[in-house]
Amino acid sequence: MTTHDLPRILGRYRGKIPGPTLVCIGGIHGNEWMGILAIQRMLESLQRSHLPFHGEFIGLVGNRQAAQQHQRFIHRDFNRMWHAEIVHELTQPGVIPNDAEAQELQELWSCLQFLIEDTAHPITFLDLHSYSAEGLPFAIVTDRPDNLHLAEFIPVPVILGAEKYVPGTLMSYLNDLGYSMIVIEGGQHHDPAARDTLELAIWQTFVANGNLESAPTEVMETLYEHLTKLTHEFPPLMKIVYRHAVTEEAGFVMEPGFTNLEVVHAHQLLAHDHSGEIRAQQAGRIFLPLYQKQGNDGFFLVTDLEKRHPI
Numbered sequence: 359m360t361t362h363d364l365p366r367i368l369g370r371y372r373g374k375i376p377g378p379t380l381v382c383i384g385g386i387h388g389n390e391w392m393g394i395l396a397i398q399r400m401l402e403s404l405q406r407s408h409l410p411f412h413g414e415f416i417g418l419v420g421n422r423q424a425a426q427q428h429q430r431f432i433h434r435d436f437n438r439m440w441h442a443e444i445v446h447e448l449t450q451p452g453v454i455p456n457d458a459e460a461q462e463l464q465e466l467w468s469c470l471q472f473l474i475e476d477t478a479h480p481i482t483f484l485d486l487h488s489y490s491a492e493g494l495p496f497a498i499v500t501d502r503p504d505n506l507h508l509a510e511f512i513p514v515p516v517i518l519g520a521e522k523y524v525p526g527t528l529m530s531y532l533n534d535l536g537y538s539m540i541v542i543e544g545g546q547h548h549d550p551a552a553r554d555t556l557e558l559a560i561w562q563t564f565v566a567n568g569n570l571e572s573a574p575t576e577v578m579e580t581l582y583e584h585l586t587k588l589t590h591e592f593p594p595l596m597k598i599v600y601r602h603a604v605t606e607e608a609g610f611v612m613e614p615g616f617t618n619l620e621v622v623h624a625h626q627l628l629a630h631d632h633s634g635e636i637r638a639q640q641a642g643r644i645f646l647p648l649y650q651k652q653g654n655d656g657f658f659l660v661t662d663l664e665k666r667h668p669i
């Protein structure tokens with residue numbers, strides 16, 4: 359498949375046994391192709407397999423136009439515009455989209471609505487991402503039992519609090535409508551290990567969602583074991599406590615070499631911009647340091663939480 363004929367719906371797989379639906383979205387940021395590739399690989403695996411699959415799996419592309427150009431977005435960040443008023447405004451009959459992402463929102467939302475109305479079974483959403491720094495994969499989850507349940511099956515740290523610091527995500531929007539949805543950040547944008555992690559996340563979400571009783575043994579012995587080894591020394595639950603917002607004009611440059619979820623001390627030098635040095639407000643771990651041109655989040659700080667909430 360060339361990127362020019364990238365479809366909105368990457369594929370649908372229906373198991374022989376009725377059951378819940380899992381809708382998986384890749385490329386809501388158009389430079390994050392590992393999610394799209396993980397979905398494509400999963401669709402191929404399911405077609406080849408004879409697994410007792412319950413229900414349905416549907417793979418979608420988020421920001422199709424940006425993905426075709428391998429850019430995070432064309433005009434604005436597609437994962438920051440899912441506010442009820444914006445969605446309402448853009449989806450009124452006859453509204454002509456005023457930029458690429460407005461058109462993407464209209465198309466993706468009408469696709470999601472069709473899928474929601476098309477099934478009589480419960481429907482769950484999984485959103486696949488990657489990032490620019492090196493470092494550990496993780497899940498972004500709203501602090502709610504249904505979402506924490508999904509994340510529990512994937513051996514990566516869980517980050518809470520994104521809905522407060524990063525408003526307008528598709529996850530928050532669908533969560534507010536009552537649907538279960540989590541985000542998995544699989545690793546660095548072009549690292550095949552990110553695709554493997556995202557593929558494992560889909561397998562394990564099948565199990566959490568009731569589509570499969572277990573992931574195939576070879577997946578558990580390779581991808582699951584590998585990821586568990588990588589993540590087991592990290593705290594299982596962390597919370598965002600700070601976001602450093604940047605504008606294009608600010609001249610923000612991250613200090614080199616930070617890896618995702620690396621420990622930083624209070625007042626440590628993290629970045630520069632036109633107004634000078636930017637130092638850590640408090641001790642914690644640096645989260646999603648910005649090492650790419652597009653994006654309004656310079657970095658976040660997260661702190662460890664003592665233990666998982668009872669689920």
Ligand SMILES: [Zn+2]
Pocket residue numbers: 386387390487488
């Ligand atoms: Zn992303």
